[in-house]
Amino acid sequence: MRQLYRDIRDNEKGSVIIIVACAMVLMLGIAALVIDVGVLYYNKVALSNAADAAALAGVQELPKDHGKAVETAEAYAVNNGVEISQVAAEVLPDGHSVRVATSRVVPLGFAKILGFSSTKVTASAKASVGSTRGLWGAAPFGVVEDSFVFGNVYTMKYSPSNSEETGPGNFGALALGVRGADNYVNNIMYGYQGRLEVGDEIPTILETEPGNMAGPTRTGVNFRIAECSHEPKCTYDRFVKGCPRVLLVPIIDSLDVTGRNGVILTGFAAFLVETVVGVGNVCEVTGKFIRWAADGDLGNINDYGVVSYRLDS
Ligand SMILES: [Zn+2]
Structure with a gap:
């Protein structure tokens, strides 16, 4: 056992x-x-x-x-x-x-x-x-669509929306958000605080701001030029992302409208402002169109230079 x-x-x-x-x-x-x-x-x-x-x-x-x-x-x-x-x-x-x-x-x-x-x-x-479908901070300038060459000097002429002097290279004041000159100047200085988006099937209609906006345009653009605190000052070849001298402008189909009226948003361009001149109801903004990367969705829309990137891993 x-x-x-x-x-x-x-x-x-x-x-x-x-x-x-x-x-x-x-x-x-x-x-x-x-x-x-x-x-x-x-x-x-x-x-x-x-x-x-x-x-x-x-x-x-x-x-x-x-x-x-x-x-x-x-x-x-x-x-x-x-x-x-x-x-x-x-x-x-x-x-x-x-x-x-x-x-x-x-x-x-x-x-x-x-x-x-x-x-x-x-x-x-x-x-x-791809071109950017929508963005925040646009300047209230409706620029008539055209084939802009990046790096070339352009003089954009301000045209009151009821002027006969409309055509490529002209821009008209837009009433983004609220109507009136005060809001217009604010939108130039700080960018429109709402979002603009190009419509796919239903076009996005923007409203023009009638009246002579040449003075407010000069005030607003001079503010933007002065706000570039970069040394040396930003140029076409070397600019800092987010520089106030870069205006994100809505591209529109036509300025051939009278008074307060609707124009169609077709895309966005970025314009690096160099000078603004003019007196009375004349205002000319000189600068260059640049390629500009913006946050946002890619749209199947016209590419005027403001683009976005998407990453698929
Ligand atoms: Zn700058």
Whole structure:
């Protein structure tokens, strides 16, 4: 009987050793697995971040320069810790999107037991550029649509909405939000505090501000010019995002209206003001149209220079 107990006890000892051994192997395995998963996750995040940054950098060269878009995207990926052999950028056939794929082979620890010594981790991102559908802070100038050349000097002539002197290069005062000269000047100085959005199927109608607004226009634009506190002053080649000298102007179909009337909003342009001159009912604003990135949704609308970017990871 005593011998039987001893056998059982010895057997139990052996079983415990086996269980402990199995548990240790299992625990070490789990620890190694956790490390593998952690390493893979770390690499996935790093590759995704690099792809996002690269796509957003590259798309800023579109639609103008496909080659530079690819080159810039790849350079940004490298700056974000990805080797050049691990990144591939391309401009998609629409000409408005960049896709960036990043990948790297990651060595494994635990999975070696299962026969996998390494695995490939991949990530990709696509960034698109399009004209901005809507924005806040517009100046109350309705600029008649035209094919503006970026960087060329334009003199925009103020036209009262009931003037016969209307046509391309002219702008008329708009009543954004509230009617009247006080609100008009405020909208020039600080930008319209509401949001303007180009209509898809139903056109967005803006109301003109009748009367001679040349004086208030000069006051407002001079304020914007003086508000540029950047040194040296902003120019076409080098301007600071958010500079008060950049007017976001609504583009409209026509100024061929009389009195207080409706005009159709067709898009947005950005105008870097250089000078404002004129006396009496004459007001001429000289400057250059620029390309301007604004926060907002991409619209399938006319591109007058104000664009937005969208990132799809
Ligand atoms: Zn400035």
